[in-house]
Amino acid sequence: MSVNKDHEGKNEPVGTRKIRLICALLLVLLAACAAPTPLPSSPPPLFTSSPLPLFTSSPFPSPTPTLTPTPTPVPLPARTRYTLDALVDYDAHTAAVTETILYPNHTGGPLADLVLAAFPNLWPGCFQMTSLTVNGQPPAAHQLQGQQLTVTLAAPLPSEETVELVIVYTLDLPRTAWGNEEIIRNLIFGYTGKQMNLLDWYPFVVPYVPGQGWLLHRPGNYGEHLVYDPADFDVTVRFPVLAQAPVAAAPAEGEPVPGGTRYRLDRARTFALSFSPDFIALRVASNDIIIQSYCFSDDATGGQLALQTAAQAVQVYSEKFAPYPHPVLTIVQGDFIPSMEYDGLVFVGHTFYHYVNGTPRDYLIVLTAHEVAHQWWFALVGSDQAMEPWLDEALATYSERIFYEAIYPDDVDWWQETRITRREPLSGWADTTIYDLNRSYTEAVYLRGAEFLGGLRARVGDEAFFAFLQDYATTFSHRRASADDFFRLLRLHTDADISDIIGAYFSHPH
Ligand SMILES: [Zn+2]
Structure with a gap:
């Protein structure tokens, strides 16, 4: 409200x-x-x-200098x-x-x-x-x-x-x-x-x-x-x-x-x-940042994978977007299905802690990379989660791909297929709000939103795309960005005509 x-x-x-x-x-x-x-x-x-x-x-004015210190404003x-x-x-x-x-x-x-x-x-x-x-x-x-x-x-x-x-x-x-x-x-x-x-x-x-x-x-x-x-x-x-x-x-x-x-x-x-x-805590230091993974005692393998993934993700996103802003990042195994982001601490749902398969093609990696990305797209760059949820969710979803490109390049196609392609044809506007009565909210906001970012990247090229993401993360650090801010800044990095892409994914013009 x-x-x-x-x-x-x-x-x-x-x-x-x-x-x-x-x-x-x-x-x-x-x-x-x-x-x-x-x-x-x-x-x-x-x-x-x-x-x-x-x-x-x-x-009254004193004829000699006073020893009283001049108060300084708080x-x-x-x-x-x-x-x-x-x-x-x-x-x-x-x-x-x-x-x-x-x-x-x-x-x-x-x-x-x-x-x-x-x-x-x-x-x-x-x-x-x-x-x-x-x-x-x-x-x-x-x-x-x-x-x-x-x-x-x-x-x-x-x-x-x-x-x-x-x-x-x-x-x-x-x-x-x-x-x-x-x-x-x-x-x-x-x-x-x-x-x-x-x-x-x-x-x-x-x-x-x-x-x-x-x-x-x-x-x-x-x-x-x-x-x-x-x-x-x-x-x-x-x-x-x-x-x-x-x-x-x-x-x-x-x-x-x-x-x-x-x-x-x-x-x-x-x-x-x-x-x-029942928590056990696993820790690793990465570039002066302490990564912590709290998991239940019988899920240590999953906790270790979440820890490793989070440390890698912090490195990738710090390089691609902006430096991670806190001394600590904490990953918590939720005793529930959903995953959820908070500043400096994210929950990853328990389901995939039980099914670690020892390969990069593991949903625990995908989810951890997603939640860690919210440290940039939610925490560092804030947005209106209710009215423009794509701003953090589409970017966090697409960041999963950026993570795979950097850490597991041989598995990027698997990510694309698993996360996007096999669910096609996708439906819904990327700029759906949380109030639109839309059963495919996740499909519209997360997946169509990520598809939009992929299309945008293909149109403007990698150099402009990543320069824009870096500029966006830096310009709106500790502030709140809107969709208008997103597109205004984007157009400073490209002259490409993107109106058809926007028209395909957004119900409102930008
Ligand atoms: Zn998310």
């Missing part, structure tokens, strides 16, 4: 905004000067906590910071979480409210919020409806200032819905008999699109619906009894803290965690 809010001042000229900002700063100064007001729970965003931020402590965070402290009870399938969100308003205008996605609240009884504060005070109002948590601020948050939210909540996790034929979406949030997965498990501020509003789509029948801005994460996971804690798979290296482990991950769209007492 896209929530459109008409925000005051969104179209005002820059000069007016500057005047408003100066007025706001003066108000902060005046408030600070009006001692003895109590100190706010967090310092005023742009200044140090000195009550007289811009001046020395004397109200830099505004580039991204939202999420600090999560979670007490995880694996056996009870619960978590008690304290979440602190430091949100910098980079939207270019004041914000009267914040919209957060509280994904766990899609499950009745799962998400219980016990406390919510804004800068240490209760919010002016808040509303939790389905997955949407709207927090109304006591006063609009000016552009380029921060607000701090603290949310205390508990999760009573559902059993994963995969296998329930009445629910056809790939719902892997929750627990199984031997795994617990915390996915989109904390409320997060959804992207704000100037002129349109907050970007929060409703869930669809297929695919993923959430859209994420990159953020910085500081996550501590504790257990009631550390000695009995399950093995934890995370997208970052952990450091021990009393009762658990602390993880930090910057510039990431998500922070997913998976736990199992």
